[in-house]
Amino acid sequence: MTQFTIASFNVKNLIEADQEYYKYESYTPEEHSWKQAWLADQVLKMNADIVCFQEIFSEKSLRDVIEEADAEGAEANAANIPDRSKRYARKAIFRKLAHESYRDAGLAFAPNANDGGPGERRPGVAILSRFGFIGAPEVLQDLPEPLHIPFSDLDGSDGGHYTIRRLSRPVLKARIPVGRTVITVFNCHLKSKLGELDRPKGAPFPPAADLVNYDPVGRAMGSLRAGLRRMAEAWVLRREILKELEAGNPVMVLGDFNDSDNAVSSEIITGETPFKNYAWMRRHDATHKGDRYTDTENDIIQEKIDRVRLHSAEKLFVRKSLRDMVFTSAFGGVYESIDQILMSRHFHPYNADRLGQMEYFSVLNDHITDGSHPEAPYNKLASDHGQIIAHMQLKGKDNSR
Numbered sequence: 001m002t003q004f005t006i007a008s009f010n011v012k013n014l015i016e017a018d019q020e021y022y023k024y025e026s027y028t029p030e031e032h033s034w035k036q037a038w039l040a041d042q043v044l045k046m047n048a049d050i051v052c053f054q055e056i057f058s059e060k061s062l063r064d065v066i067e068e069a070d071a072e073g074a075e076a077n078a079a080n081i082p083d084r085s086k087r088y089a090r091k092a093i094f095r096k097l098a099h100e101s102y103r104d105a106g107l108a109f110a111p112n113a114n115d116g117g118p119g120e121r122r123p124g125v126a127i128l129s130r131f132g133f134i135g136a137p138e139v140l141q142d143l144p145e146p147l148h149i150p151f152s153d154l155d156g157s158d159g160g161h162y163t164i165r166r167l168s169r170p171v172l173k174a175r176i177p178v179g180r181t182v183i184t185v186f187n188c189h190l191k192s193k194l195g196e197l198d199r200p201k202g203a204p205f206p207p208a209a210d211l212v213n214y215d216p217v218g219r220a221m222g223s224l225r226a227g228l229r230r231m232a233e234a235w236v237l238r239r240e241i242l243k244e245l246e247a248g249n250p251v252m253v254l255g256d257f258n259d260s261d262n263a264v265s266s267e268i269i270t271g272e273t274p275f276k277n278y279a280w281m282r283r284h285d286a287t288h289k290g291d292r293y294t295d296t297e298n299d300i301i302q303e304k305i306d307r308v309r310l311h312s313a314e315k316l317f318v319r320k321s322l323r324d325m326v327f328t329s330a331f332g333g334v335y336e337s338i339d340q341i342l343m344s345r346h347f348h349p350y351n352a353d354r355l356g357q358m359e360y361f362s363v364l365n366d367h368i369t370d371g372s373h374p375e376a377p378y379n380k381l382a383s384d385h386g387q388i389i390a391h392m393q394l395k396g397k398d399n400s401r
Contacts, residue, residue: 002179002356002394004131007048008254008339010189010385011039013123014065015057021121027381035381036061040068044076045364047099048389049130050176052187052254054169055123059109062126066102073099105130108137110170110187125172125187125255134182137174140240141167147232164232171237179394181355184244188237188255190265191230195222227265230258234268241269245308250346250355253310256385260336261312270312270342274305311348313341313390317361326363328386341390356394363388 015021017032027035043051043065056062077099106129112122127137143165151159169189176183197206197218208218237253244251259265267273275281278298283291293301314326314337327335346355365386 002181002396003359003392004050004178004394005046005048005389005391006050006052006185006252006254006341007046007387007389008052008054008187008256008341009042009046009387010054010256010339010383011056011062011065012383012385013055013057014039014053014061015121016061019057019121020118021057021123023119025119031381036065036068038382039065040072042364042383042387043069044072044099046362046387046389047073049100049178050185051128052172052185053126053128054187054189054256056109056126057115057121057123059107059111059126062109063107066105066107066128070099070101070103073101100130102128102130106132108133108172108174110137110139110141110172112169113141113166114168122169123189124170125189127172127174127185127187129174129176131177134175134177137172139170139172140236141170143167143236147236149232162228162232164229164236167233167236168229171240173240180396181250181394184249184251186237186241186251186253186255188233188253188257190233190237190256190258191226192258193223193226193230195219196225196229197222231265231268234265238269238271241310242308245344251310251344252347253342254340256338257340258338260338261315261340266340269310271309272305273309274302278302306345310342310344313343313358313361314388316349316358326361326388327368328363328365328388329368329384339385339388341388343390347392354395356392358390359393360391361388362391 013021013025014035015027017027017029020026053062076097080097107126108129109124109126111124114122115124116122146163146165149162151161153159168191172187174185174187176185195208197208198221199206206218206222207213208215208222234257241251241253253269257263257266257269278293278301279295281293282289283293286292318326326337328337328339329335341361343358345351347357348354349357363386367382368384368386
C-alpha cells in the first residue's frame, strides 16, 4: 500500500517585509518574522506530501517558510526520533512523528497575471510536492478564447451575455507521481465574495464603497458581479477537469473556493449529483404523459454522471465521523468550509475499481477567529483559513520512496 497526504493551505498574503501588497498594507520586519515562523509551524504540523498554497505574492517568501519548517523538523527529529540502532526504532508511531525534509521536493509557483506595483499586488498559487512532478506544471489564467456566457429572455429573445477573458487568480495544474499512480492535481483560488463595485471613469473610488452614504443597491450589484465571476471561473476549471477525467486520469482539486460546498459555484466544479432513479422521470423527448426513461437508460445516465463527478473529502469524512462540523473560515458569526479537497471516483470508497481511498481527514482551525471578534485584529498575521489534509492510501506496492 502507498500512503500519502495532500493538503490545502491559504497562507493569507505571504510577502516579504516592508512590501506594500494592498493599499497601506505591509508587514514590519518583526511582523514578517512572526508570520514566517507561524506558517513554518503549520507546515511542520501538516507534514503533508503535497501542499497546495494560495495567496502567495512571493516565491522567495514561500521557500523561506519551507526552509524554516525543515529546520524545525530536523530539530524535532533529533529530539524525538530514535536512531535505527535501537530495537524499537521501527515502531509505527516514530514513522508517523518523523518529519521528512522538503529539500528535494518540487515547488511550482504561478504568479498572478493581474499583479501590479506597490499597493496593487495580486497573489498567486503554488504546489509543493515531495514526489516532484511529471512534466512542467501548467498555469491557466489568460483564456485562449474569451468566455462568452449567453443569456436568453423568457420569451427566447437575446438576453445579452457576460464575458471574461482572464481569471482573477491563476489555476495551477500538475501531474504528480504517487507510487505507481500519476494524479492530476489542480490548485485554485476562485474570486472572493468581496463585491466588484462600479467605479465611474475619473472617480477616486466606487461610490458604493462609501459606507457613510450606504448604497444597498450598488453593493448588491457588486455582489452579483463577484458571484458571476466566481461561477464563470468555476466553469473554466470544470472544463479543464473534464479533459482529465475523459482521458481516464485520476484527479484531485484543492484550494480556496470562496464559497460553501453547496454553493452553485462549488457544484459547477464537482458536477451534478445524480437522482436515485431516472426511470420515473419523463423523457426529454417525451411524446405522451407516460413516456419515461427505461431502466437501461437509467443505468446509462447514472454512469455518465458518476464517472465525471468529484467528491468532497470533507463530506466523505463527516459521513463516517461523530465529530462536530468542519469549518475553515469564520466571519460575521458565520462558520463555513470554503476550502476544499475534491477527488474523482478513482478514490471513492464505494467504487469497486478504485485506485485507493481516503483514510482520514484533518483540519487545523484552532487559530481561526471570527472577523468581528475582539481578538481578530491581534491575530491578523496568522492565516484566516483552516488548513485541511486528506490522508490517502493507494492500492499496490509502494515503490515511490
